Amino acid sequence: MTTVTSATTGTAATAGKTATGIGADFNTFLGLLTTQLKNQDPTKAMDTQEMTNQLVQFASVEQQISMNGNLDKLIGLQQAAQLTAAAPLLGKTVEVASDRIALQGGTGTLRLPAAGTATSAIVTVTDAAGHTLKQQQVTLGTAATDWIWDGKSAAGKQQPDGGYRIAVAGRDKDGAPQEITANVVARATAAERGAGGELKLVLGGVSVGFDAVRSLGQ
Numbered sequence: 001m002t003t004v005t006s007a008t009t010g011t012a013a014t015a016g017k018t019a020t021g022i023g024a025d026f027n028t029f030l031g032l033l034t035t036q037l038k039n040q041d042p043t044k045a046m047d048t049q050e051m052t053n054q055l056v057q058f059a060s061v062e063q064q065i066s067m068n069g070n071l072d073k074l075i076g077l078q079q080a081a082q083l084t085a086a087a088p089l090l091g092k093t094v095e096v097a098s099d100r101i102a103l104q105g106g107t108g109t110l111r112l113p114a115a116g117t118a119t120s121a122i123v124t125v126t127d128a129a130g131h132t133l134k135q136q137q138v139t140l141g142t143a144a145t146d147w148i149w150d151g152k153s154a155a156g157k158q159q160p161d162g163g164y165r166i167a168v169a170g171r172d173k174d175g176a177p178q179e180i181t182a183n184v185v186a187r188a189t190a191a192e193r194g195a196g197g198e199l200k201l202v203l204g205g206v207s208v209g210f211d212a213v214r215s216l217g218q
Contacts, residue, residue: 086191086210089201093217095183101125101149101166102186102204103159108149109185110166115140118170118178123147126165133159137171146185162205183214 101108112121118140125134133153151159170180186203194200200207 086199086201089188089216090190092188093185094188094201094203094213095185095215095217096201096203096206096208097181097212097214098184098206098208099166100163100206101184102163102206103149103151103161104187104204105161106151106158108151108164110147110149110168111183111185112138112140112145112147112168113180113182114143116180117172118180119173120171121180121182122169122171123182124167124169125149126167127159128165130165133164140180147182163207185217 095111101110108125110123112123120137120139122135122137124132126132134149135154136147138147151161153159166184168180168182170178172178184203184206186206188201188203190202192200192202192207194207199210201210201213
């Protein structure tokens with residue numbers, strides 16, 4: 001099942017409540033001002049400049065609250081549009097930069113680069129507790145190749161679907177360390193908004209930012 005999840009905050013609702021509150025305060029202020037004007041001592045009339053300043057301050061705050069409310073609505077609409085735009089990616093195979101491999105349907109895929117200075121790579125998969133589940137040395141080919149993890153630990157125990165830490169260490173022909181870049185390949189299952197408002201693509205148990213997407217498949 002693929003889902004698009006909205007995690008936008010209730011800022012618009014909060015702004016609405018604030019606007020209602022400031023409106024009520026403004027009406028109360030006008031009521032008190034009217035009463036004061038009716039009962040003021042003609043020989044000690046209220047300072048009109050002070051009254052004007054107070055009215056201007058209330059009007060300015062009320063206008064600002066209204067503008068903030070409209071801005072929150074626009075942000076909410078933009079965030080919803082971004083989630084909707086992400087919908088076509090759901091169900092597609094994507095290649096992403098991530099240090100976590102997505103085990104889906106019992107298998108996980110890592111795309112290794114073509115051989116260069118590095119001629120081989122040591123791939124290590126660990127669980128949440130840091131226990132090594134799989135470690136294998138892979139010879140790099142003349143083109144990018146996919147390394148498939150069958151989801152089993154070194155003891156042959158099948159691991160549940162989800163996200164697992166993965167590390168790739170390149171080696172040259174003499175066994176010296178070489179830096180290489182490997183990407184995770186998985187099926188996009190959902191789009192969601194993170195706690196900071198950033199849009200994220202979910203690949204089973206792995207969540208990545210859209211800037212981590214390197215290529216799209218079928």
